[in-house]
Amino acid sequence: MWRFIGFRMLQAIPVLLVVITVTFFLIRLAPGGPFDSEKAVIPEVQAALEAQYRLNLTLFQQYASYLGDLSHGNLGPSFKYPGRSVNELIAAGFPVTAELAFYALLVALVIGGIAGVVASLKPNSVQDYIPMSVAMIGICMPSLLLGPILILIFGIYLDWLPVSGWNDSPGDKILPAVTLGSAYAAYIARLSRAGMLEVMSQDYIRTARAKGLPEWQVISRHALRGGMIPVIAFLGPAFAGLLSGSFVVETIFQIPGLGRFYVQAAFNRDYTMILGSTIFLATLIVFFNLLSDIVAAWMNPRLRDKLRAP
Amino acid sequence: MLKVQNLSISFVTRIGVNKAVDNVSFSVEPGKITAIIGESGSGKSVACCSLLGLIPSPPGIIENGRALFDGIDLLKLSEAQLQKIRGSDIAMVFQDPMTCLNPYMTIGDQLTESLRYHQKARRKEARQRAVELLQEVGIREPASTIDDYPHQFSGGMRQRVMIAMALINEPKLLIADEPTTALDVTIQSQILQLLADIQKQRNIGILFISHDLAVIADIADQIIVMQEGKVVETGTRSDIFHNPQHLYTRKLLAAIPTDCKQATLPKSEPLIEIRDLCTWFQRDKAPLKAVDGVSFDIYRGEVLGLVGESGSGKSTIGRSILRLVNVTRGQVIFDGLNITALGPRELKKLRSRMQFIFQDPFASLNPRMTVYETLAEPLLLHGIEDRSTVSTSVLRLMDNVGLARSFARKYPHEFSGGQRQRIAIGRALATRPEFVVADEPVSALDVTIQAQILTLMQELGREYGLTMLFISHDLAVVRQLADRIVVLQAGKVVEQASSVNLFSQPQTTYTRQLLQSIPGRGLLKSKIAHD
CATH class of the missing domain: 3.40.50.300 (P-loop containing nucleotide triphosphate hydrolases)
Structure with missing residues (x-):
């Protein structure tokens, strides 16, 4: 197993290098720079600033020195928040984003899993069509739209839940988690329905029924384990997607997460912040993909033996 | 009752x-x-x-x-x-x-769950009972293997587990x-x-x-x-x-195969000589020696039966001869040419002279190609026919394997297993090969269909002057078709003899054991005596 993990880690290095390089040169292509502003700045000040942030060097020198810093885990100073490093900013924003993503994933897993399993039990019936249609809507509706709708209904008309903030008032985490998780819930519903349908037609399900087990035991003991493997394999990419895609929800609900820093950094041409967040998220995506591959393999006894082999 | x-x-x-x-x-x-x-x-x-x-x-x-x-x-x-x-x-x-046991649960859990459900047995009692039953159905060391998963057992052992599972509630x-x-x-x-x-x-x-x-x-x-x-x-x-x-x-x-083919052929020169053939598969530690130092000849015009249990390496030999797998060591000489040393281009020339019929006619036909396309493909590929003449050849081929011409535009899923095997045979014979490897061509079929396909293969073999390597685990089927039989065990040749001799005077204990497992032996004997 360690060899497998080690091999995958090695594979991640070229992937990350490509991400770094492409991002580095792409943001430089964007018009404007971090210190361009409406007001004219004295040329000496501008030059001093550029020298401080090494912007006076050639592009390739900047690239080389950035890679050099990166190899020590140093993501550089922020261009827009003087005196603070990108590492500090990520450390401040990430826990909030991670918490939000975790709740969203929980919402997605519970709602999506239940809907998918329920739908799979009676395929092509009302019990199948209703959850699957809702799932389709969930996939189609962007959080940009769903968030305000939920705010209107639950925050304003019904006045049940707070509509913004994070850790300010009880229940303020519910709406963002639901908004962020709903698209993934829909996706998980479709995955688990397909997985369950596949498993329920297997011979060993007939064996389980022939043993005289009640249907709920046939499903919970025999079908779920195999049927949920595609969902498990999807959880890693889903969590990574939730982390990197949370900025819309963070903006709607005024949450001080990494996503908002990320988007603002792009507007501000905060080169190091954009690069740092991108690298950080890319690393997480690689890591969670690997993690869910391992867990999915571990759940299958036939693959487990192969993982165990040195 | x-x-x-x-x-x-x-x-x-x-x-x-x-x-x-x-x-x-x-x-x-x-x-x-x-x-x-x-x-x-x-x-x-x-x-x-x-x-x-x-x-x-x-x-x-x-x-x-x-x-x-x-x-x-x-x-x-x-x-x-x-x-x-x-x-x-x-x-x-x-x-x-293989498919009736849950691959995600240990056999112990699968055995005990119905006992625990129906009789409300405690975990410990249920386990004890399961171990006893596994012992009874012939699972070795049940106390430790009870926590294994189904894939760790062979097919026969899994069926024993299934039987134990069925018996657990008396x-x-x-x-x-x-x-x-x-x-x-x-x-x-x-x-x-x-x-x-x-x-x-x-x-x-x-x-x-x-x-x-x-x-x-x-x-x-x-x-x-x-x-x-x-x-x-x-x-x-x-x-x-x-x-x-x-x-x-x-x-x-x-339809029960009972008759034994009498060797009628005068001895001809060998078409294929196999010398010290080894085909090993790389595994984690030691290589899996699927075929380990096998030597025999296949004479021109004969049907050679290759018999053994699953895992004996019989299919691997067939694949090695056609170079569908890489040979580790040894030689396969086909009509004077050492196949094991040929490069890909020379090998392609030979491909039209040697063909393969697979076991599972469901899996070996391309589901997106009609019968016509399936049969025309090898003819066009090897340049035997061109677009203008191919249709007459295809139709003649369909006549030969007993398929109605009106089926030409149908897809494999529209056919029964027997008809599909006829298509597969037609495809193999399309290039008029000299040599055919038939790997368990009838074991997925019903007995009456099996008899029809065997008759067809016999007729076509004679008509086309084929040399055939007929691979099967079923001795009763093999002896109906084969002139000589080679018996394999664990990648090695145990015995080779003419069909008549092998059945009347088996030389090794393994062959005797195989002969004794043919179902309905008593019936066969009485029927032969009757005839």
Whole structure:
């Protein structure tokens, strides 16, 4: 197993290098720079600033020195928040984003899993069509739209839940988690329905029924384990997607997460912040993909033996 | 004990109503083995599964009939009542032990769950009981293997686990649906013996479903023959085998391969010489020696039978000869050319002279190509015909393998297993090869279809002057076709002899063991003596 993990880690290095390089040169292509502003700045000040942030060097020198810093885990100073490093900013924003993503994933897993399993039990019936249609809507509706709708209904008309903030008032985490998780819930519903349908037609399900087990035991003991493997394999990419895609929800609900820093950094041409967040998220995506591959393999006894082999 | 009366079952689909079981009556007595015989599609499995409410419904509808089990009509019970009988009073063993066990659960959990559910047994007691049963059905060291997963067992062992699972609640009736069809001949005879022993020791009734009369020839007390949803004949074993009344029963009996091909060929020069062939597969630690130092000749125009259990390396030899796998060491000389040393371009030239017929006609035909395209492809690929002349060749080929010309535009899924194997044979013969490797070409087929395909292969072999390597685990089939037989065990040649000699004077214990596992030996002997 360690060899497998080690091999995958090695594979991640070229992937990350490509991400770094492409991002580095792409943001430089964007018009404007971090210190361009409406007001004219004295040329000496501008030059001093550029020298401080090494912007006076050639592009390739900047690239080389950035890679050099990166190899020590140093993501550089922020261009827009003087005196603070990108590492500090990520450390401040990430826990909030991670918490939000975790709740969203929980919402997605519970709602999506239940809907998918329920739908799979009676395929092509009302019990199948209703959850699957809702799932389709969930996939189609962007959080940009769903968030305000939920705010209107639950925050304003019904006045049940707070509509913004994070850790300010009880229940303020519910709406963002639901908004962020709903698209993934829909996706998980479709995955688990397909997985369950596949498993329920297997011979060993007939064996389980022939043993005289009640249907709920046939499903919970025999079908779920195999049927949920595609969902498990999807959880890693889903969590990574939730982390990197949370900025819309963070903006709607005024949450001080990494996503908002990320988007603002792009507007501000905060080169190091954009690069740092991108690298950080890319690393997480690689890591969670690997993690869910391992867990999915571990759940299958036939693959487990192969993982165990040195 | 079980009395089924006037059972009728239909499958209602959009295409129409298919009467799968039509007014069927039979009974099963305690302490006896009752066999239901019929081809696939005859309704035998549907009839038995319906007793326990295990047919998918819809589309399956039980239209009529009663199934009295100890005086209770099973067909009238609610799902909850049936569930109490399933797995406790009536248990089932299914055909394919590879897919019928849950791959995600240990066999211990799968064994004990129905005991824990039906009898509310404690975990420890249930486990103890499971270990005892595994011991009884012949699993070695059950105390430690009980925590293994199904993939860690061989096919035969898995079927033993299935049987133990069925027995764990001491059922009165055991329904075994083709329990040995997916197994090797030697394993099959062991499982049949095990079922017969269990039936005697526990004095239970067994309902044994099979497509092959030979399989139940030694164990069945009562035999019911079904055809197209109807019971055509019922009788004791000796009635059916010695005094069959219905035409269909006679046809089934005639399909059991019994005759032995007499070697008629004068000795010719070898077409293929195999010298010290080794094909090893790389594995984590030691290589898997699938074929380990095998040498034999295949003479021009003969059919050489290659026999062995699964894992003996017989398929790998076939693939090695055609260079479909990489050979580790040794030589294969085809018509004076050392195939093992050829480069890809020279090999392609040879490909049209040697062909392969695979076991599974369902998997080996491209589902997106019509029969016409399948048969035309090799002709065009090897430049034997061009676009303008290919159609006459394809149609002639279809005539030769017994396919109606009107089928040319159909796709593989529209054909039955036997017809598909005819397509596969046609494809192999399209390039007029000199040499064909047939890898278990009939083992996925019903007995009567099997007999037809074997006859076809015999005729075509003569017509095309083919040299054939016929690979099978079933000695009865091989000896009908082969001039000589090579017996393999664990990648090595154990014995080679002419078919007649091998059957009359087997030299090694392994060959003798193989011969003894042929189902219905007694029947074969009496039939041969009769002729």
